[in-house]
Amino acid sequence: MEQVIYCKVKVKKNHGLPPKIDSAEEDGLTSLYADIRTGASQCPLPVDDQVPVYHHIDNEKCRSLDRHLLNLHQELCLNKTDGSLGCHLCPLKWLLQGDDCYYYSDVTSRTWNQSQAHCRMMGADLLGIKDQEQQEFIKRTLKQRGEETYWIGLYRDGDDWRWVDGEHFNSSLFQIETQSSGRCISMITGSGYYQRDCESVNKWICVKKAVRI
Template identity: 45%
Template sequence: MKTTDNSGKKRWRPSWKGVIITLLVGSNIILIRIIEALFYKGQSLENEISRWKLSSAKTKKQLCVNINEKPAECTVCPGGWLWHRENCYYFSSGGDRRTWKESREVCEVMGADLLVIEDPQQGEFINKSIKQQRDGKFWIGLYRDGDGWRWVDGHLYNPGLLQISEEYSGDCVWQEAGSGYNKDDCLSKHSWICQKRSLKI
């Protein structure tokens, strides 16, 4: 819009309509750019989520010890531990031998405790696993408590589940493949078996 100033010269002065139209067009362009950026960012985010899911599935397949069971569940044991049903088992090796109490302390540091035999199937799994170890005698979590025998988890000894040999004497029990469960002085030094619940992810 043209106007005349005091000197008589004509000067251009913008009209409010023009300013509003310019602002609307400019803001529309900015809004379109923002929408485009969000759209491409959304696609990028979807791609990242897809990549993460694929990577997660690969990691799960590498870590899970029960991959053939329910696909929604994954059971994990620490490296160097054996998995059986709901538990992880660690068999000490390399000639490291300790007293019963020292063995239990090592297990506790690893978030575990000495082995507790809960049923015949577990006992059979442990016996087969011991046969594959170089060391022969392993402390387990059975000890004399007063006049009776007790497991480290507090359960009483069940002679129907396993028999402690009377060949030796002592207040702690070790297991050896082929010779069963034997008593020994708790200060004797043997290998040991730790047990803890497996982690489900």
């Protein structure tokens, strides 16, 4: 699946209605105004793989949202060959893969709990790896960043390993290298997954759902 980075969108408030598009920079990354989410939550959801269409709804806010989403779609969405009309966007400094956005930190000064708290502040969680395709994407992107250690969202819960979303760890996906009595898991570029003391400091990876327009 192709990795796509979109441009930065400048918007301004519109007195409680969805934001007006001010301008777009082709060489930037994506930044979307939170009112789009707020407006969308008040309107019927679109059918999968379609651009939201609210013009048939007797609600001016929904019709206004529809117009702005269509404008965003025209500005940002690449031409697609699979026949679908919508696309997914990520915030500034995040990478898009499938339906998800990934954030790789650039500092090394956070514990596991601090890293998770930072992810939550951005509406995300520490990385949860749930399938082989996702794991391969993470490995490819980490190779481009040099040898580093990153916290992921896997921790010891009693006798089991659990992801931060509550799902149990599937040990068939990868093996955890036991090198300490730590209860949190880090991922080392080009190496593997290791137990670490949760109070040690590392970089971290966050993940959250992309904004769909």
